[in-house]
Amino acid sequence: MTVTAPETSRAAVASRPAVSLSSGHLPRWAPWALLGVAFLVGAAPFAVQAMASGAELNIAGSVILGAVVYLVLIYVISRIIEGSRKAVDRLVTGVVTVAFAIAMVPLVSVAVTVVATGVARFDGLFFSSSMRGVLGEGGGALHAIIGTLLVTLAAAVISIPIGLMTAVYLVEYGKNGRMARTITFLVDVMTGIPSIVAGLFAYALFALIFGPGVRMGIAGSVALAVLMIPVVVRSSEEMLRLVPNELREAAYALGVPKWLTIVKVVLPTSIAGITTGVMLAISRVIGETAPLLLTAGFTDAMNYNLFSGRMQTLPVFTYSQYAYQGIPAEAYVERAWAAALTLIIIVMVLNLVARLVAKIFAPKTGR
Numbered sequence: 001m002t003v004t005a006p007e008t009s010r011a012a013v014a015s016r017p018a019v020s021l022s023s024g025h026l027p028r029w030a031p032w033a034l035l036g037v038a039f040l041v042g043a044a045p046f047a048v049q050a051m052a053s054g055a056e057l058n059i060a061g062s063v064i065l066g067a068v069v070y071l072v073l074i075y076v077i078s079r080i081i082e083g084s085r086k087a088v089d090r091l092v093t094g095v096v097t098v099a100f101a102i103a104m105v106p107l108v109s110v111a112v113t114v115v116a117t118g119v120a121r122f123d124g125l126f127f128s129s130s131m132r133g134v135l136g137e138g139g140g141a142l143h144a145i146i147g148t149l150l151v152t153l154a155a156a157v158i159s160i161p162i163g164l165m166t167a168v169y170l171v172e173y174g175k176n177g178r179m180a181r182t183i184t185f186l187v188d189v190m191t192g193i194p195s196i197v198a199g200l201f202a203y204a205l206f207a208l209i210f211g212p213g214v215r216m217g218i219a220g221s222v223a224l225a226v227l228m229i230p231v232v233v234r235s236s237e238e239m240l241r242l243v244p245n246e247l248r249e250a251a252y253a254l255g256v257p258k259w260l261t262i263v264k265v266v267l268p269t270s271i272a273g274i275t276t277g278v279m280l281a282i283s284r285v286i287g288e289t290a291p292l293l294l295t296a297g298f299t300d301a302m303n304y305n306l307f308s309g310r311m312q313t314l315p316v317f318t319y320s321q322y323a324y325q326g327i328p329a330e331a332y333v334e335r336a337w338a339a340a341l342t343l344i345i346i347v348m349v350l351n352l353v354a355r356l357v358a359k360i361f362a363p364k365t366g367r
């Protein structure tokens with residue numbers, strides 16, 4: 001009787017010996033078993049301490065000690081059974097995994113805390129009214145939401161063209177000239193300036209024009225634009241450098257002028273990365289509080305005019321509600337957390353829109 005290929009393969013698989021500790025390889029369940037044992041060992045001393053003192057179990061300490069015990073166990077056991085090379089590989093894998101978990105802890109903790117605490121005031125009144133004439137419970141953050149959108153939009157209108165054209169000059173025209181090196185140095189310096197310095201600059205600029213004590217939304221937009229420009233320049237510059245020179249040379253060979261090559265070839269090719277960089281810049285400044293306190297101030301009333309009067313924003317609203325609590329204090333704290341959650345949702349929506357724009361306008365690689 002002729003043996004078919006599937007029967008042969010099944011016979012070969014069935015004849016393979018099971019992986020055991022004596023075969024020179026750890027079974028797949030071994031790392032997970034060691035992880036469970038490590039966490040039990042790590043929690044044991046904290047559990048004894050909690051029982052002796054009557055306090056709660058220190059979960060953070062148990063997890064950290066368990067992670068250290070796991071790294072030691074996986075390295076020692078793997079070195080004994082699998083050899084030093086595989087042991088080092090498992091140790092590095094464990095260190096990278098632990099580092100990733102540690103990095104995710106504050107992110108998840110902040111997200112859970114903001115959502116759990118801020119959802120209490122996520123109602124129609126919060127998004128349809130301002131704080132004008134409100135003392136204690138009630139009121140909303142509509143004036144702060146509108147102010148944040150207007151101030152950030154104006155900052156984007158100011159900074160995106162300046163940053164993008166600066167990046168185009170550095171990549172396409174400046175090359176490694178003295179002017180390009182000077183601009184690059186200044187951009188790097190601006191990247192590291194504190195946000196309060198940008199606020200002081202904008203306040204001093206408008207104080208020279210309109211007099212001391214001036215507060216208006218456009219001043220806050222200028223302060224945010226100062227923070228956005230270096231981020232837009234650096235991200236756009238890197239994206240433009242990734243465009244292959246063959247595309248430029250092909251356009252030049254067809255007689256296309258340089259400016260039209262940049263507009264029709266270079267920018268469309270890098271639009272996805274540029275959009276991502278712009279959104280990073282917006283996300284960087286939309287939560288700034290210090291420069292807006294100096295320039296836009298805060299108010300409890302609606303203001304749609306960037307060029308007249310104080311304008312409230314969500315970061316400043318969150319700060320003022322939490323710092324200047326009235327009676328009952330819970331109402332102010334709930335409004336602060338709800339404003340923080342609203343700000344996070346706005347950033348998330350903007351990032352989703354940016355991804356959609358990048359997907360639509362990115363050059364199509366297929367035929």
